[in-house]
Amino acid sequence: MGAGAMGCLWAAHLHCGFSGASGPHVSFIDKRAYSNLSMRKELSFSISSPFLAHIPENTQLSFRLEQTPQTIDCLLVCTKSFDALPGLKKLGEAITDKTLLVLFQNGLGSQYDILEAFPDNPIFAAVTTEGANRVSSNQIVHAGSGLTRVGPLNKAAESNDAARALLNYLQPPALDKTLTLQYEKDIWQALWHKLVINCAINPYTALLNCPNGQVRTSRRFIEGWPILKLELSELLNTASYPLSGDEIETLVFDVMQKTSTNISSMLQDIRAGKRTEIDDINGFAARFLAQHTLSSEVNSYLASKVKALPTH
Template identity: 35%
Template sequence: MLYILGAGSLGLLWAARLQQADIACRVIVRNAEQLQAWQQRSNRLRFNDDTGNHTLTLNFETPDTARMIRHLIVATKAHSALEAVRQLRHRLRPAGDILMLQNGLGSQQAVAQACRAQQVFAASVTDGAWQPAPGELTWAGRGSSVVGPLDTGTPCPEWLNRLSTALFDWRWQTPIMPTLWRKLAINCAINPFTLIYDCHNGEVPAQAGAWLDSCLAELQELLNLKGVTEDLAPLVHDVIRSTAANSSSMRQDLHAGRRTEIDYILGYACRQASQHGLQVPALERLLDAAKDCLRQHQLPTD
């Protein structure tokens, strides 16, 4: 049995795909109120993908259910991950495993620190999914997932090896940190600009101008310190072109009045730069501007 913590877009996407493949899974929602909302819909999810519309019946429960958990997929936002996992710690089997699907960095390490009896894995995910209405999910863009252990040398868990790449386009990689850092840097270069200019991804270069170039140069220096040697600028511009019409998750959170993951993306990068003694004035200016934008919308800045 696989347990999915979090009933947001990504958690529901995993649940839907596992259900379609007849792989047993249960979705852990935050509280009894969320559970009741799903029960009022008969636990049905309307799942829209490029093959059509599907009505799926999922299994939901709350954290206080007594069932023990061996395999946990954490699909919450980064800022919610540690507390959500802590609520389940009494249910986690020793020597079990936890797969983290969060954006940014910091939440994975925090969960690993809190759950020393379990193996913690992290994924870089590029699937696009959104919920047009309660009980409905659209898989807007089929992406890929790169999965690996936080502790280099830990083997791929058996349950993950059994997941067909037709179910999810995924691959195993160790070490995983270079991939996570690469994705973090790309998000740092795009998402905060979409926030402060309230624009789609494709509009970032015109809106940010030379400021984007300065941020890319500073992010490249930080990546080099982390052992990632690829040229960042072409990667970022490729992502901007391929997702030109997309609204970043950070901008979506702003419009929905939700707490963003700024502290686990740009905030984390700036803190890491400071620890290395690296001066990043363009990134710090971007972080300050993003926080000002959040304050204006009465949203948390962390």
């Protein structure tokens, strides 16, 4: 569910990897399929990946766009954070208590809402560094090979059977090169650490209209960073995944350097005139800190400034 660049990459990987008749059927459930304005029955795009031999250059793919899906065995939720729960609720009886849900959302907040709404389902989170870009309306490029960490968010997902079933769905057999998957029993640490990175980089790219690498030298970041890194350290300490301000700085600056030319998803949304996920990034951080009577000055400021941009 969710036909953005990451959703298309995973759909192509699974479709081409499970090429035999015995493999799972891969289809899309896009939230627009539930609109009276949507009469599409297929989703078509081309994709190129220099990293995956089973996806030749400019592979043309068409997927059924489900209008009223039957029972779903495993659902990769690749929507924006604010679309995830509403999209899942629309699926009704297609989601049984045995349906595996894999959440790819940025930030935190939506995961807690989904856990509350679907308490009996095995729910996993995925944190990925794969690079996928939509270079035109129907053209996807696998721009960077990375690592996807996946792990359980609730008790229902912690069983060996649930983990085995998930890996069977996500790892096509007999491939020399595949999307690298790493199972982690405590995926929450990866989610909290990714949140901190997003809080430090994404809002500044949106406000400064610049790639990741230019944030560090901007006056706006230099002035706000000393207090922001302390707030983020308090955030992680309270969440029981402690990092010092200096450790956070090392982590954030390393990501800035490695992704120096990248345009953050938040800035892409701003440039496309779309709603951002700021409420689940700095907005979530500010609310979490406030709930624990901790200072959230810079996170609150960044959230309000991004929300004041034209798309909001």
